[in-house]
Amino acid sequence: MATTSFIKKNLTSETTEPAVTPPAPTGNTTFVKKPKLAGAKSRKKDIPEGLWTKCPKCSTMVFDKELDENLKVCTHCQYHFPISSRERIHSLVETCTFEEMDAELTSVDVLNFTGVASYASKLETYQQETGLKDAVITGLCKVGEHRAALGVMDFKFLGGSMGSVVGERLTRLIERATEKALPLVIISTSGGARMYEGMFSLMQMGKTCAALAYHARARLPYLSILTNPTMAGVMASFASVGDLILAEPGAMIGFAGPRVIKDTTQAELPPGFQTAEFLLEHGLIDAIVSRKEMKARLLEYLNFLTAGQKQAGTV
Numbered sequence: 001m002a003t004t005s006f007i008k009k010n011l012t013s014e015t016t017e018p019a020v021t022p023p024a025p026t027g028n029t030t031f032v033k034k035p036k037l038a039g040a041k042s043r044k045k046d047i048p049e050g051l052w053t054k055c056p057k058c059s060t061m062v063f064d065k066e067l068d069e070n071l072k073v074c075t076h077c078q079y080h081f082p083i084s085s086r087e088r089i090h091s092l093v094e095t096c097t098f099e100e101m102d103a104e105l106t107s108v109d110v111l112n113f114t115g116v117a118s119y120a121s122k123l124e125t126y127q128q129e130t131g132l133k134d135a136v137i138t139g140l141c142k143v144g145e146h147r148a149a150l151g152v153m154d155f156k157f158l159g160g161s162m163g164s165v166v167g168e169r170l171t172r173l174i175e176r177a178t179e180k181a182l183p184l185v186i187i188s189t190s191g192g193a194r195m196y197e198g199m200f201s202l203m204q205m206g207k208t209c210a211a212l213a214y215h216a217r218a219r220l221p222y223l224s225i226l227t228n229p230t231m232a233g234v235m236a237s238f239a240s241v242g243d244l245i246l247a248e249p250g251a252m253i254g255f256a257g258p259r260v261i262k263d264t265t266q267a268e269l270p271p272g273f274q275t276a277e278f279l280l281e282h283g284l285i286d287a288i289v290s291r292k293e294m295k296a297r298l299l300e301y302l303n304f305l306t307a308g309q310k311q312a313g314t315v
């Protein structure tokens with residue numbers, strides 16, 4: 001029979017000192033905290049790319065799936081991330097009711113504009129990158145019970161700039177809404193008119209507003225929703241003439257940028273200048289509505305604004 005013998009180690013004799021030597025008991029000892037640069041780096045490596053997004057407002061890392069489920073709104077500070085036109089349509093209209101209009105219209109480089117790259121090549125790149133033909137999607141849809149005409153701009157396509165296709169699609173949408181006696185909703189995000197098309201882009205401002213005047217004359221409601229950012233030629237035309245003007249929280253809204261205004265007027269700009277909150281206070285916009293509440297509020301406003309027509313039996 002094999003016998004196992006254990007040798008008893010005398011642990012106490014080997015560990016005469018504690019694992020961490022306590023500091024010398026002097027009164028004026030100072031501890032210098034080492035910056036944890038190495039630790040921070042390795043933590044960054046642990047986070048796989050494309051799964052988390054850092055919120056630019058509160059710096060929280062938000063799980064992408066969570067962000068998508070929350071309509072691209074930060075779950076911690078309610079910062080509204082940019083959202084694509086398709087995602088926005090999905091969030092507002094009844095499933096399978098959106099009938100896109102004029103999807104085949106594409107911009108033409110009439111001026112043969114060439115800057116750092118040619119306009120034609122820019123158009124091609126953006127069309128491939130975004131899967132969009134231009135910076136707005138228009139169509140008829142249903143929002144709750146209401147048939148409505150809906151136009152949604154997309155900032156990812158050349159900064160949501162308004163060229164002849166954006167103007168033409170919106171004008172046709174407005175005219176269709178007038179013809180069919182439908183309420184109109186346009187969700188804007190834009191850096192302004194598209195400089196590559198010069199005069200052709202500027203004339204879209206007048207064209208869209210003229211079509212809106214006919215829509216208004218038919219006593220039909222137009223809701224303009226401003227999202228971050230809505231600037232320049234778009235803000236100076238169709239976006240600012242809604243019967244009701246709504247905005248997303250924190251959206252930058254204006255004509256010229258704050259730096260240009262500051263340089264021109266040589267004056268200090270008030271805090272919060274050109275934000276949705278500032279403009280609500282000063283009466284330019286009617287309400288600030290968060291993205292998650294937008295559909296419910298839109299329904300509420302449509303119910304209110306079309307109540308008279310329903311009574312008259314025109315809708």
Ligand SMILES: [Zn+2]
Pocket residue numbers: 055056057058059060074075076077078079
């Ligand atoms: Zn945040």
